[in-house]
Structures are given as structure tokens and as C-alpha cells.
Amino acid sequence: MRWHTTELLTMDFPERLAALRKERGLTQQSLADNVAIHVSQIRRYETGTTQPTLEVIRKLAIALAVSADLLVFDKDERQPREELKRQFEALNGFDEEEIKVAKAVLESLILKHNAKRAFSDDAVNG
16 A cells, blocks of 8 residues: 555554565564664564654665655745745745845844743742
């Protein structure tokens, strides 16, 4: 069965890993061989009894020819909020200089947000 990305994203990590492995025609053993880990680890990942390390996620993504994001993140977990999507889509029409300005504005807003959050966490914990 060929899975669409939207279907895969509705699954949790163990289901997603198994579905991608099967879609690629790989056995648990062949995937384990490609990733250089023991097959029992693949079984544990697919049953959800353990989680792979970042290095293993990287190797799994390469072996399955998918992004690590597709393996790890759930639907909409890495997407902008719905009300911001049109603004982000509009950036595709910007020239390079406008993109630089937009990135600088966003980076400054993110820094301000993170600083505000850090100071409020300090006030709560301190």
C-alpha cells in the first residue's frame, strides 16, 4: 500500500515507521541491517516500547528515503498556525532583499518572545 503524507502524519511514530518500512518492501531485519542496529531495536521502535536516538532517527530517515520530520513530527506539529499560512505563502513572491528583511523581522520577534518567556520563567522559579 502506498501511503500519502497526510495519512502517515495521522499515525504515531511506531505505526509510521512500520508503514514506511513495509511500503519500501523492507523487513525489520533488512531495515536494521541498513541502519546498523539489532533487529530487536526495530521491533521495539515499532511496538512503541522504546524511542530511537537522534542518530538512529537520522539513519532511519536515510534508509527509508524520507525526512526526519516526516518520521518524528505529528500532523501540524511543525506547521504555522492557520491564520499565518497565507502570510508565509505570500513570502514566496518576495525578492531576495525583501526575504532578508522578513527573516530579520521574524528573528527579532522570536528573540523577543524567547527572552520574555525566559524572564517570566525566572520570575516564577526564582
